[in-house]
Amino acid sequence: MLVHSLILLLAAGALHVESFVSTHSALRTSTFTNNAQSLNKAASKLQALEMKLGDPDEPVVIIGVAADSGCGKSTFMRRLTNIFGGSSVGPLGGGFGNGGWETNTLVSDLTTVICLDDYHLNDRNGRKVSGRTALHTDEQKFDLMTEQLSALKRGESVMKPIYNHVNGTLDTPEEVKPTPIVIIEGLHPFVDERVRDLLDFTIYLDISDEIKFAWKIQRDMMERGHSLESIQASIEARKPDFDAYIAPQRAQADVVLQVLPTKLVPEDKEGKILRTRLIQKENVKNFETAYLFDEGSTINWIPCGRKLTCSFPGIKFAYGPDTYFDNEVSVLEMDGQFDNLQELIYVEGFLSNTGTKFYGELTQNILKLSDSPGSNNGTGFLQTVIALKLREIYEKITTSQAEAA
C-alpha cells in the first residue's frame, strides 16, 4: 500500500523522494508503519463510503463556509469536492443549457455546494425599495434556509430558490437532492442559530482588507479598467455592513482561514505573497487540530536551510496556542510560497493531525489542482488541510452513526 501511494505521488510530479527520505529515515520509518496501517483502514472505510452512496439511511453532513463574495471560494470548493472524490463535478442540472436558467449549485457524486445567495429575500430591484444591501441579515430568508437544510439533513429533496447574479433576479427554484455531504457557502451561514445548529462543521474565510484591495485592483483596475478611486469607494461603501453582519460570524467558526499580507517582505503592497493563518478552535467534536512538530507549544520554523533551498523571500511557518474571540485555539501559519514540490513534501513530513491517510497525501492533493490560484502558497496549503480535516470529520460522523445504529 505504501509503495502504491509513493508511486501515485511520483506520478503527480517530478520529485526526488529517495534522497529526501534517506535523510529522515528514523522519523519516516515510524510514519510509514503507521501509514500502512491507516491506509488499510482508509481503504475499507472508502469502500464502505462508496457502498453507502444513495442509501436513504446514510447521514447527511452539512458544512458551513462563510466568506465575502469573490474571495477564491470556487477554488476552495474544488479543493473540498476533490478530496471527497466523485467523478462528475459540475453545476446542478448541467447549467445554462438546462431549462434556460443559471444555477449557483455545484454537485458531485458525494457533495452538493449550495450558495446562500439563493436565499436572498429580495431581488436587486427589491433591495432598492428596502434600502438595504445584500449583506444585511434582514435581506436573507433564514426560515426557508432552516427548513430546507433540515429537509436535506433528513434525506429529503427540496425546491431551492435561485438568485440570478447576472440579472439580480429571483429565478424558478431548482430541485436539490441530498448527498452525503452538503456544503453551504455564502455570506450568512452562521448568523441564524437554527441554521448553525444544523451544521456539523463551520469555516470562515477571512481575507484582510489589504489583500481584498490588492486583489480587487488586480481584477477591476488591471483587467476591467476601473479607476483606483472607484475601487476604493466600492470597498468603503461595503465595509460598514460587512463589519456589522458578516465579520461577527468569525466567533462562531470552528476554523478561520485568515489571508494577510506577507511579513517576509517589508511594505509589500502587491498582495502576491501571502501570509495565511489557520485558526483552529480546540475541543470541537470530531476535530483534532493540525500541528507542527510539537502539539500545544509555540514554534517558528523556516524550513529553508541546508536541506531545502528556497528562493527569496523564502517560506516561514508558525504554530502555537492562542485565544480568539475568547475561545482556546491553535494557529497554524504559513508565510511565503513554494517554489517546487520538494518543499511541499518536506513540510508535510513535519505536520501532524492533518487528516492524511498516508505520507504525501497533502502534497498530492495540492498538486492535483496545481493550476488553481493559491496552490503555491498558504491558501492552497491550508485549504487542502481543511479539506482533509473535513473528510476526517465526515468519516468520524458516519462511523459513529453506523456504530450507534
Add this chain to the structure above:
Amino acid sequence: MLVHSLILLLAAGALHVESFVSTHSALRTSTFTNNAQSLNKAASKLQALEMKLGDPDEPVVIIGVAADSGCGKSTFMRRLTNIFGGSSVGPLGGGFGNGGWETNTLVSDLTTVICLDDYHLNDRNGRKVSGRTALHTDEQKFDLMTEQLSALKRGESVMKPIYNHVNGTLDTPEEVKPTPIVIIEGLHPFVDERVRDLLDFTIYLDISDEIKFAWKIQRDMMERGHSLESIQASIEARKPDFDAYIAPQRAQADVVLQVLPTKLVPEDKEGKILRTRLIQKENVKNFETAYLFDEGSTINWIPCGRKLTCSFPGIKFAYGPDTYFDNEVSVLEMDGQFDNLQELIYVEGFLSNTGTKFYGELTQNILKLSDSPGSNNGTGFLQTVIALKLREIYEKITTSQAEAA
C-alpha cells in the same frame, strides 16, 4: 536494556514518564527501537573500552577547553569526567596531603584534566619583572606544552610543572600518566599551532562581559565585600589582554558555548537567568552537530504550552544555521531555566544527534549533578550535550583506530 535505562531514570528523580510517553507514542516507538539497537552497540563498545584501559596501544584522545579563569570550568570538568565514567574522580596524587603541594590536575580512571596555568613561564614575581599579565601569550611555555602533550599522546608519562595559584609560585613538577582521555583546559589551548594539531576536539567557553560582571558582583561584592568600583576596575584592566590573546581562539574552536543575558526578561541585570548558545562548527571530523526538530533549518520553539506548563519567564529554544568567524556553523540555543524534570525529558525528546545512547540519557546525566551550578539552565544542559558528544567522538576515534590496526 531499554527498561533498565528507564528504571535508572525513574530512580534519578520523581517523574511521570508514562503520561508523557503515551502522548508521544509514535515518535517514541521509533526512538525506542533505535535506542534498543544502539544500546546493544553501546554496551559492547563500553565493554571494549573498559578492557582497553591501561593498554599501551590504546590511543590517547586530547581535548582542548579554552576559557577565562573562574567561569564554571570545574563544574564543566565534572560533567565531562562524569560522562566517561570512572569511579575515583579527584586531584592527582590525593591533593594537599601528598608531598605538601597543591595540584591543578584532576584524574579519574579514564580522564586526566590538565590546567594550562601549569605552563606559565614566570611565577607572580617574575611577571612583575616582565611587566606582562598571565593572559599574555609570551607568558606561556608552549614548547614544553607541545613536548609533554606529544608524549602523553604517545602513551608516555611526563613530569608536568605546577603553578601554585595560592602563592603564585612554580612548584615541584608532578608525574602525569596518560589516560585514554586527556583534557587540557585553560587560557591558551589553541594559540600555538603545534598544540592545536595535537587536539582531537576543541571547545571554547565564552561568557559574555555582562554575565562575567554579574557573577563577579555576586562573588566578590556579596561574598567577599569588594566594592562595585574595584570589581569594575579589575574587569576593565583585564579586558585588553583578554581580547588580544584569549578571545581570538574562538575562531579555532569546534564548539563555542556562549553564556549571555536572557532575552526573556527585558533589562535583566542579575545574570541569574541565562541565554546559552552552542555554536557547532560543521564538517568537523567525528562530530555531527546536535539539532532540534529539523536539521539545517531555522527553528524557534517555546515548549511551554498545553502539555508543559513552565513558570515565568519560561523556556525558549532556538536552532539554525549561521556563519561564525567565516565558518559554517549550527547554533543550538536555550534561554531560561527548567523548573522540573518533566521539562528536561520533554525537550530531550525533540533533540537529535546529542550523542545519547538511549532516550533519557541526557536528562539522567544532568540530574546526576543536579546540585551543581547551572543544572537547571542552558549551561548544564549544553555542557552535558558537549560531554555526550565528546564520548561519541572518543568512541569514533578509538573504533576507527582499532579497525585500522
